[in-house]
Amino acid sequence: MTLLNGKNNRKYEISEIQANEEGMKEFLFTLGCYPGETVSIISQLASNLIINVKDARYSIDAHLASAIIVEPQLQAQTAPRLKQELVEQFA
Amino acid sequence: MKIALTGNPNSGKTTLFNAITGKIEHVGNWPGVTVEKKEGDIKSSLNPGNANLTVVDLPGAYSMSPYTNEESITSDFVKNEAPDVIINIVDATNLSRSLFFTSQLTELGIPVVIALNKSDLNRKKGTVIDTPLLSESLKCPVIETVATGGGKNGLADLVDAVITVGTGKKKQAALHVRGAKNASTKEEVEAADKNRFAVVNEIVDQVERKKIDSSKQTAQDRLDRFVAHKWIGIPIFVAVIWLVFQVSQAWVGPPLADLLVGWIDAFYGLVEGAIGENANPFLASLLLDGIIGGVGAVVGFLPLIMVLFFMLALLEDCGYMARVAVVWDRFFKKIGLSGKSLIPMIVSTGCAIPGVMATRTIKNVRQRRTTAMLTPFMPCGAKLPIIALFAGVFFGENAWVGTSMYILAIVVIIISGLIIRKITGDTSQSYFIMELPEYRVPSIKRAALSMLNRAKAFIIKAGTIILICNAVVQILQTFNWSFQVVAESMPETSILASIASPIAVLFIPLGFGIWQFAAAAVTGFIAKENVVGTLAVTFAITNFIDVEELALVSGGSDVMTVMGIGAVAALSYLVFNLFTPPCFAAIGAMNSELEDKKWLWGAITFQLGMGYVLAFMVYQLGTLFTAGTLGSGFIGGLIACVLMVGYVVYLMRKGSRSAEAKLSKVA
Numbered sequence: 142m143t144l145l146n147g148k149n150n151r152k153y154e155i156s157e158i159q160a161n162e163e164g165m166k167e168f169l170f171t172l173g174c175y176p177g178e179t180v181s182i183i184s185q186l187a188s189n190l191i192i193n194v195k196d197a198r199y200s201i202d203a204h205l206a207s208a209i210i211v212e213p214q215l216q217a218q219t220a221p222r223l224k225q226e227l228v229e230q231f232a
Numbered sequence: 233m234k235i236a237l238t239g240n241p242n243s244g245k246t247t248l249f250n251a252i253t254g255k256i257e258h259v260g261n262w263p264g265v266t267v268e269k270k271e272g273d274i275k276s277s278l279n280p281g282n283a284n285l286t287v288v289d290l291p292g293a294y295s296m297s298p299y300t301n302e303e304s305i306t307s308d309f310v311k312n313e314a315p316d317v318i319i320n321i322v323d324a325t326n327l328s329r330s331l332f333f334t335s336q337l338t339e340l341g342i343p344v345v346i347a348l349n350k351s352d353l354n355r356k357k358g359t360v361i362d363t364p365l366l367s368e369s370l371k372c373p374v375i376e377t378v379a380t381g382g383g384k385n386g387l388a389d390l391v392d393a394v395i396t397v398g399t400g401k402k403k404q405a406a407l408h409v410r411g412a413k414n415a416s417t418k419e420e421v422e423a424a425d426k427n428r429f430a431v432v433n434e435i436v437d438q439v440e441r442k443k444i445d446s447s448k449q450t451a452q453d454r455l456d457r458f459v460a461h462k463w464i465g466i467p468i469f470v471a472v473i474w475l476v477f478q479v480s481q482a483w484v485g486p487p488l489a490d491l492l493v494g495w496i497d498a499f500y501g502l503v504e505g506a507i508g509e510n511a512n513p514f515l516a517s518l519l520l521d522g523i524i525g526g527v528g529a530v531v532g533f534l535p536l537i538m539v540l541f542f543m544l545a546l547l548e549d550c551g552y553m554a555r556v557a558v559v560w561d562r563f564f565k566k567i568g569l570s571g572k573s574l575i576p577m578i579v580s581t582g583c584a585i586p587g588v589m590a591t592r593t594i595k596n597v598r599q600r601r602t603t604a605m606l607t608p609f610m611p612c613g614a615k616l617p618i619i620a621l622f623a624g625v626f627f628g629e630n631a632w633v634g635t636s637m638y639i640l641a642i643v644v645i646i647i648s649g650l651i652i653r654k655i656t657g658d659t660s661q662s663y664f665i666m667e668l669p670e671y672r673v674p675s676i677k678r679a680a681l682s683m684l685n686r687a688k689a690f691i692i693k694a695g696t697i698i699l700i701c702n703a704v705v706q707i708l709q710t711f712n713w714s715f716q717v718v719a720e721s722m723p724e725t726s727i728l729a730s731i732a733s734p735i736a737v738l739f740i741p742l743g744f745g746i747w748q749f750a751a752a753a754v755t756g757f758i759a760k761e762n763v764v765g766t767l768a769v770t771f772a773i774t775n776f777i778d779v780e781e782l783a784l785v786s787g788g789s790d791v792m793t794v795m796g797i798g799a800v801a802a803l804s805y806l807v808f809n810l811f812t813p814p815c816f817a818a819i820g821a822m823n824s825e826l827e828d829k830k831w832l833w834g835a836i837t838f839q840l841g842m843g844y845v846l847a848f849m850v851y852q853l854g855t856l857f858t859a860g861t862l863g864s865g866f867i868g869g870l871i872a873c874v875l876m877v878g879y880v881v882y883l884m885r886k887g888s889r890s891a892e893a894k895l896s897k898v899a
Contacts (some may be wrong), residue, residue, distance in 0.1 A: 170425060181447040186558060186559075191460075193447040199666065200557075201664065203663045207666055
């Protein structure tokens with residue numbers, strides 16, 4: 142699936158970037174947007190997607206969103222982090 | 233010692249630069265404000281040893297491999313200009329992304345000092361960074377800074393650290409990234425960069441403790457749902473822009489301008505009294521009407537411009553600009569541009585020169601050039617006096633005149649964008665990605681500084697270029713070609729009139745074929761403020777602003793009668809001045825951004841044609857509606873306009889054909 146088919150408030154693991162514009166793949170890489178990394182969809186605004194990569198918010202258009210191929214991140218992968226958060230909160 | 237300021241876009245480099253040098257460079261809360269390197273010396277309060285410390289502020293970059301034009305300035309500078317120390321500004325709220333660039337910087341061997349900026353935001357979010365551990369892992373000093381803050385903002389410590397490593401002459405140890413040292417092929421670099429992120433992530437895991445997961449929705453995201461909403465975002469934008477101009481041009485600006493004009497008038501009277509009756513009449517009128525009158529007419533509008541810049545600074549500071557780009561992206565796509573093109577245009581409402589330069593952040597060449605070409609259509613601060621003058625004199629200060637000029641500008645930009653896309657035959661679509669900075673309460677102090685800086689520049693301009701132009705205009709209209717003073721009954725025999733009259737003939741179909749208007753339009757290319765100044769000098773009017781006292785210094789009728797044109801022709805003149813090519817300085821900026829003489833001349837011709845055709849339509853249609861007949865010179869003007877439009881249509885067809893040819897080749 143591509144990021145365009147993703148749902149709000151979900152985390153996805155990037156499996157491939159298919160951007161054909163020269164330099165775009167490399168640029169996304171420097172933002173931390175590359176296969177294996179996590180991206181989450183915050184919301185959909187004005188036909189653009191608001192995504193979170195590392196600790197920053199970006200607005201990307203549908204064209205770019207459809208060039209980012211993702212897999213839904215398994216719950217198991219997010220669980221340890223969640224648990225850590227809970228531990229911290231109650232510590 | 234030469235110190236380079238580097239870091240990710242919108243990490244606060246220019247804010248820090250201003251704070252340590254005392255300069256007032258343009259800052260804003262969106263990525264890509266700085267597109268050129270800027271130099272300054274560290275101010276003496278931070279430099280007690282009086283060492284020779286020059287700081288170079290560089291455009292933001294995400295890495296050493298440039299993506300857009302302005303990013304290459306940064307990598308070229310640190311690679312080739314051998315700075316003694318690199319200050320790497322790291323956005324503390326986005327450590328993992330920032331450190332990717334940091335690790336590349338450490339490989340240059342130049343001592344690096346990290347300014348961990350925005351550390352106040354982290355404190356608010358409850359994120360804790362173990363600074364000593366970070367410093368140890370990166371093998372360079374790390375100083376927490378708050379570039380926007382006063383008091384204990386870490387800047388003194390930062391400068392101390394820079395001096396220490398700069399004088400130590402110790403080579404910076406590179407952060408060890410497997411495969412980075414000998415990477416030469418694309419694949420090797422890619423693999424090394426993956427390792428680089430892995431190393432960075434490991435460091436971040438060790439030093440950073442977060443309370444809030446940044447991938448969760450926050451209050452800011454909820455605000456974005458309104459501000460950047462598909463439909464609600466549009467009326468919000470219109471309201472914001474309307475407010476900016478309403479405050480500067482109706483609520484706050486004009487009362488202040490009235491006050492200032494009163495002082496200028498008093499000064500005029502004072503000087504008039506001081507030089508007395510017996511002074512040389514030529515010199516007296518050169519000083520009074522040419523210099524004080526002409527410059528005064530321009531300076532009278534200073535409050536409007538100052539308030540406008542104050543409002544724009546607040547707007548740029550709060551984080552709204554990036555959202556505007558998001559809202560308008562889909563509309564700008566329809567004309568072959570992207571939302572990124574809107575930011576230069578908003579900047580241009582202040583001044584077209586930084587506006588044109590801001591196009592550098594656009595990656596696609598055709599989009600960048602088109603934006604640089606269309607951006608000057610936005611009425612800039614220097615065109616504000618022309619708008620205010622005509623709105624005040626001919627339309628009884630109706631606010632709709634000013635507002636409609638901005639709306640017209642947007643319409644003109646949209647139509648022009650479509651035309652240019654057709655001419656170039658380029659139908660390619662590019663990706664849009666824009667970092668959304670966090671909202672913040674805009675700083676009144678920074679807006680005030682930006683406003684004062686702007687006022688200073690304006691006054692310097694008024695005291696130099698505009699003063700000289702007005703004096704020249706006054707001299708040229710005082711003498712005829714045999715250097716005799718022109719008789720008062722025959723002003724059309726002056727040098728100025730004889731130069732401007734042939735040009736004025738071209739303007740007959742536009743309704744203002746009067747030599748004074750032609751002269752003002754021409755001096756406007758030197759600086760747009762000159763339009764008002766030249767009109768003041770050639771018509772001997774000193775007060776344009778206080779409409780209730782339209783009494784002239786010489787004579788008793790009002791400005792409208794003296795100028796000898798009606799409201800329709802006035803609107804046409806206004807349109808002509810707004811949509812012709814900008815001043816020479818802005819054309820120079822266009823030249824450097826367009827990077828192509830064909831585009832530059834095309835742009836200037838296109839702008840001239842646009843101004844002419846629009847003014848023609850306003851005058852002729854306006855006359856038809858108000859008087860029921862066509863205006864003067866209709867046939868001649870129509871032929872000129874048809875030829876211009878015809879040529880553009882021809883170019884568009886040619887462009888579409890070449891686009892089709894390209895497509896069929898691909899297929």
